Amino acid sequence: MGEHVYALPAQIAEVSRDATLLRRFRDLLARLRPEEAFGARDKIAIKMHVGGPDSYTTVHPQFVRALVDRFADRDNFLYVVDEHRAVRTAWQRGYTQETLGAPVYPISGVVDRYLEDRAVTDSPYFDEIKVSGMVAHADGLIVVSHAKGHASCGFGAAIKNIGIGCVAQQTRNHIHTFENHDNWRLDVLERTERPHEALAQDTDGGRHFSYALARSAHEVLRGFEREKVLCLNVALNVHPYCDCWGLSSPSFVPDIGLFLGHDPADVDEATLRAVQDAPFVPAALPDFMVPADAARTESGHTLERLHGKNPWHAIEAFRLLSAATAREPAAEGGG
Structure with a gap:
């Protein structure tokens, strides 16, 4: 796969099963053969978000099954993982x-x-990260x-799924302190009729949250x-909120498609650009979320206009960490 991000549009070109997104995804996997990157007996974790009690817009099981089926003739062990409380009711959502x-494990x-x-000794945000x-003990990660x-950083996809989704609740809570997300946002919603304008006044909070998120994701992938x-990245049912809220709402852009690659920053960038280029559907939003035409943003991205958080910060921070790691001198081998 090299440095590429592969994109499959949701739109079908003809009324045919061969043209459906799922069929084209299977065809792409058959061409790329991603299973060949793994050892014959590798244990591979599949990290996804299984949502909450009233979620119905999370990733459809068929797309996960298409990935798992690539390993059907191999001696690998694949297992799906998510936060322990969400996993308890995952069966209710298929x-x-x-x-x-x-299997699905906590x-x-x-x-x-x-x-x-x-x-952790290289970050102002952490003394340690609990992976x-x-x-941490898998041989590979999908x-x-x-x-x-995402209310805390503007955009939630691969980097967020790794940096917050693959760590302990203690580390997750610690990352959220940099944005003071929960109580602060509730206060904003209660005291103003145009909360996006008030949210935009705390872009530093979103920045620090994103930097901590990127450092956490980088640590998870180390090794x-x-x-x-x-x-x-599955850009279908693209709604404004994190799936951890346990709810679903209408999509504010039409279904976009799938993005596949090795580097989470590259895959997130391709997805984020596609979201910005897609037609915006303000009628899908609650009235309080519809951004004013003059809403101030750093990036101009639709998601920043909704949440007051620049969605590019986590991607940029992750790339800086990756570049710094690439510049580190290789360890000397033993005699």
Whole structure:
């Protein structure tokens, strides 16, 4: 796959099963053969967000099953993981071994204690990051992300799914302190009729949240061979909120399609640009979220106009971390 991001549009060219997005995704996987990047007995975690009690717009099981089926003739073990509380009810939303072709496990164990503590000395945001054991001890990682808005950083997809989704609740809570998301946002919604204007006044909060998020994602991926990380962004049902809220709402852009690649920043960039280029549907939003024509933004992106957070910060920060790592001198081998 090299440095490429592969994009498949949701729009069909003809009324045919061969033209459907799912069929074209299977065809793309058959051409790329991503399974060949993994060792014969590698254990591979599939990180996705299975949503909450009233979610119905998360990633459809068929797309996960298409990935799992690539390994049907191999001696690998694939398993789907997500936060332990969400996993308890995942079956209610169709995420089962029967539909996915792989079992569904809590990412840090049933009580969030299967973790790998990693000391951090190069970031003002962390002293340590607690990486979920089901990812830290895997041989490979497939990141399946529902592309959507996010109140804390503007945009949630691969980097967010890794940086917050693959760590302990303690680390997740710590990242959220930099944006003071929960209570602060509720206060904003209660005290103003045009909350997007007030949200835009705290762009520094979104920036710091995104920087911490990127550092966490970078740490999660440390130790994985690049070709053993595969990121799939599903830009269907693109609504404004994180799936962790346990709800669904109408899409503010038409269905876009799929984006596939090895580097989460590249896949997120391709997705984010496609969201910006897609027709905006303000009628899909609650009245309080419809942005004013003159809403101030750093990036001009639709998602920043909705949430007051520049959605490019996490991508830029992740790339800086990757570049710095690439410049580090290789360790000297033993005699």
